[in-house]
Amino acid sequence: MTRFITSSFSHLILLIGILIMVVPVWMIFASSTHTSSMINMNGLQMFVGDSFYENYLRVLLYQGGFFKEITALKMFFNSFIMATGVAILSVVTSLMAAYALVYYRIKYATLLFWIIFITILVPLELRIFPTYSVMAELNLVNSYFGLIVPISASAIATLFFRQFYKTVPDELLESAKLDGANTWRFFVDFLIPLSKTMIVAMLIFMFVFGYNQYLWPLLVTTSEQYWTVVMGLKMMSGSIVHRFAFVMMSMVPPILIIIVLQKHFIKGVFQDK
């Protein structure tokens, strides 16, 4: 009986936590399906109205921005390119950096690693002007390349992969060598498949990181054609329901990525066990 009480009590606490997180989101969604006059008169709504299609379609296709030359659809496209680019590039570079750090006989590999690691202490905001001038010199302002590359070196991902590689037994490498595998083959045939779970986790993490960028894209783009969703959130003008609809849609890509990739993620975790 006491067990029942304590467990229902903890469930109650969890339930309250969920409500605190979900209710505001729900209210924004419900409100985004009404007309703006309705919201302006009656405040936020708890129930779904009947302007869903009208509002969402208008937001997606409306030419917004100062110069009215970008649609939300284009922003989603830009954000997707940027987030995917950051995710893939950072995972690939960290995989390779960690490989070099662990498996090559580099003098001071540990020191090098810590130098990479302390870049975590130097956030983008701190180095944003030098980084910008490099991009400007290279004529990469207003390009996807400029959006992606400067934020795609991830010390955290390098740390994770390095720690994982260190747990891979030496005999595996030796055995592979005797089986005729060279450095590249060991990387491709062994380390990548063995770290699949971790790669998927890092892809999700870095995708969300890239998607959420605000300051850097703001600085490195002057053309509205390169606006991203997160920039759009700030810049969007228009009625309150349209902004709500845009907020709702901006949450979709990260959630989608997690849903799509988590299958592999969970499968990987269970296969390794």
Add this chain to the structure above:
Amino acid sequence: MSFLDLKNVTKIYPNGTKAVHETSLSVDEGEFMVFVGPSGCGKSTLLRMVAGLEDITEGDINLDGKLMNEVDPSERDVAMVFQNYALYPHMNVYNNLAYGLKNRGIDKETIEQKVNDAAKLLQISDYLQRKPSMLSGGQRQRVAMGRAIVRNPKIFLFDEPLSNLDAKLRIQMRLEIKKLQQKVGVTSIFVTHDQVEAMTLADRLAVINNGIIEQLGTPIEIYDNPKSLFVAGFIGSPQMNFLDGNLKNKTLSAEGFEIKDIDSDFEGEVTLGIRPEHLSQSENALISLKVELVEQLGSDNLVYGQLKNKKDFCYRCPGNQTIEKGSNLSLNIENNKYYIFDKSTGKRVN
């Protein structure tokens, strides 16, 4: 020059540990060589230098007439079975076996043929689609062997491959390895710290101590004729009995008895070695043993006790003799089978 030739091979690790001292050794084609010695004596280091997994500090290694010192392990055409098997965890058994062949650009049909043949030989055909994590210890062992066999390498290297198995399986796999090696006929080097394994597997064995080969020979040669105190103590189970003594004018005075007419001109402090199985009971014999414990193995009895001077001593007799705890036995050395070693150097003197 023989098939595998080690000439003055030395290994000094970067931290200064000298694991192998100027070692020379030849292995003939098709021979089963065993390196045996206590843990840390440098057996694995020596084996790994043959594989190319450790750099050779000094000396030369020749395999099949080619100098191997600078040859990459992937180019040496050797196969190794590791203690923990080092199977590829993300590949099924088939791919574990096929991987080395794929890397050599062999075509698919040939690979399939070879893998199936090896699997049949090792009775693992039923598990080809399984991942290593779904196999038992003995099956993993077979897969590791299969991975070595399938490539048909110049030489097999085994680094204590049986030590992760339980006692019964270990004996079974030991037999299978020996049979397999005879069937396939590949030159092999087998590293172990277990002297029974060494004796049963080897065509020839090298007893290694502190990075030096103490003695090289067939198992029987080494058992019958150990050249040093270390080899005498290491080979044979139960261990040889050692007694302190003094040798003068061809007469050995040990604790409580004397042996005359010894075939040696050595004079001074010595250690007398007697194997437990080279003793027999008789009236008024040399050695008097007070029995403390009897281990009945069925075929044999191992009798443990103390001599007059409280020194521990072991005697092995046929299992049909009944020996009472606490009784006194009078023992003779059969056929003068005793070994005398210089106490200071450990070298054999008789």
